Amino acid sequence: MPGLSKRIRGLTGGGDDGWGLFYEARRRKAAGQPILELTIGEHDVRTDPLILDAMHTAAKGGHTGYAAVPGILALRQAIAERLSESTGVAHGPDNVLVTPGGQAALFAAHHAACDDGDRALLIDPYYATYPGTIRGVGAVPVPVATRPEDGFQPRAADLDAAAAPGAASLLINSPNNPTGAVYNAHTLAGVARVADAHDLWVISDEVYDSQVWDGAHRPFASLPGMFERTLTVGSLSKSHAMTGSRLGWVAGPREAMSHLENLATHTTYGVPGYIQEAGLFALQRGADAEAKVAAPFRRRRDMVLARLEGQQALRAIPPAGAMYVMLDVRATGLSGADFGAGLLDEEDVAIMPGESFGTAAAGHIRVALTLPDEVFAEALDRLFAYAGRQMEKAHA
Numbered sequence: 001m002p003g004l005s006k007r008i009r010g011l012t013g014g015g016d017d018g019w020g021l022f023y024e025a026r027r028r029k030a031a032g033q034p035i036l037e038l039t040i041g042e043h044d045v046r047t048d049p050l051i052l053d054a055m056h057t058a059a060k061g062g063h064t065g066y067a068a069v070p071g072i073l074a075l076r077q078a079i080a081e082r083l084s085e086s087t088g089v090a091h092g093p094d095n096v097l098v099t100p101g102g103q104a105a106l107f108a109a110h111h112a113a114c115d116d117g118d119r120a121l122l123i124d125p126y127y128a129t130y131p132g133t134i135r136g137v138g139a140v141p142v143p144v145a146t147r148p149e150d151g152f153q154p155r156a157a158d159l160d161a162a163a164a165p166g167a168a169s170l171l172i173n174s175p176n177n178p179t180g181a182v183y184n185a186h187t188l189a190g191v192a193r194v195a196d197a198h199d200l201w202v203i204s205d206e207v208y209d210s211q212v213w214d215g216a217h218r219p220f221a222s223l224p225g226m227f228e229r230t231l232t233v234g235s236l237s238k239s240h241a242m243t244g245s246r247l248g249w250v251a252g253p254r255e256a257m258s259h260l261e262n263l264a265t266h267t268t269y270g271v272p273g274y275i276q277e278a279g280l281f282a283l284q285r286g287a288d289a290e291a292k293v294a295a296p297f298r299r300r301r302d303m304v305l306a307r308l309e310g311q312q313a314l315r316a317i318p319p320a321g322a323m324y325v326m327l328d329v330r331a332t333g334l335s336g337a338d339f340g341a342g343l344l345d346e347e348d349v350a351i352m353p354g355e356s357f358g359t360a361a362a363g364h365i366r367v368a369l370t371l372p373d374e375v376f377a378e379a380l381d382r383l384f385a386y387a388g389r390q391m392e393k394a395h396a
């Protein structure tokens with residue numbers, strides 16, 4: 001076999017990128033062990049049948065040929081309307097490129113923002129694919145650590161220091177995976193200042209914008225002067241339980257979008273038309289349908305927070321959004337990875353160690369709120385029992 005490119009061989013940065021425990025849990029589950037999985041961000045419900053009906057109707061109606069590369073006009077219009085409303089900045093269809101999921105949008109946005117060898121900032125802890133996405137376009141990921149005591153909100157001074165040696169982009173994610181942080185006005189103003197000072201593209205991953213429990217989501221493009229330097233990433237995966245449909249978008253200034261359309265022509269050649277029709281139908285159902293998909297995560301988040309009372313082993317910064325709770329396990333004396341390994345062995349419960357998301361969430365675990373309430377309650381029983389035992393051991 002001829003040699004493979006450095007770029008593809010270097011994509012993951014080596015090791016298992018913290019996914020070892022996840023794959024081990026999947027292996028045990030496949031072997032028949034009754035593992036309770038609180039790992040990835042996948043709903044416990046499937047896509048609404050009405051959305052599937054719309055997909056079926058579109059496919060039967062003949063929408064199975066190549067669709068317009070940037071996305072069908074009606075869907076781009078619907079996404080533009082949603083963005084105009086949420087940002088207060090007028091968006092038209094020319095500001096929107098439909099992509100196969102938010103992940104492809106993240107890749108396209110970095111492709112547009114970064115040249116080979118450019119520094120691309122991201123906030124640690126981060127969603128697991130971020131560094132590989134950045135390496136995939138030939139740029140260099142530069143994680144900027146946040147602190148639990150700040151509620152994982154990035155500090156402008158840290159961003160400024162990381163940007164100084166010539167960065168091209170800054171990737172933010174609010175509501176945040178894995179921490180559940182929703183960036184406040186102070187944080188966003190700091191990001192805007194740094195972006196202006198260093199002439200950065202801000203790539204704003206807002207795929208959890210329909211899942212906000214405290215405060216309000218502020219789209220980054222809504223900040224004064226920021227629309228021109230922002231590429232906003234969105235998706236129907238989380239808002240409409242459509243993870244498998246692979247439907248997302250990147251939105252931004254018109255000139256950038258025309259280049260992004262060229263990129264789509266040479267990579268994906270668009271998204272299936274029947275999927276886009278289903279996405280259009282889903283968006284047209286309005287905010288109530290999104291609130292219905294989000295409601296179980298709010299309920300389960302509150303279940304976790306209620307459990308935290310009257311015990312010392314686990315702590316949490318109450319997540320203001322998204323479908324996860326980050327728990328601090330440091331009182332047990334264990335790392336997130338060791339806590340997770342023991343929990344899987346002793347209780348058949350799988351979580352993601354904080355160390356899977358960079359270095360800033362070491363000593364934490366991420367619990368996905370993705371099991372039906374009764375099963376979730378059982379998983380919490382086991383999780384808290386295990387944590388209590390570890391705490392006793394640590395103090396014995």
Ligand code: PMP
Nearest residue numbers: 041101102103127177235237248
């Ligand atoms: N961004 C974040 C923060 C995510 O958590 C995910 C999925 N887990 C994505 C982007 C990508 O989602 P999708 O490609 O399904 O739209």
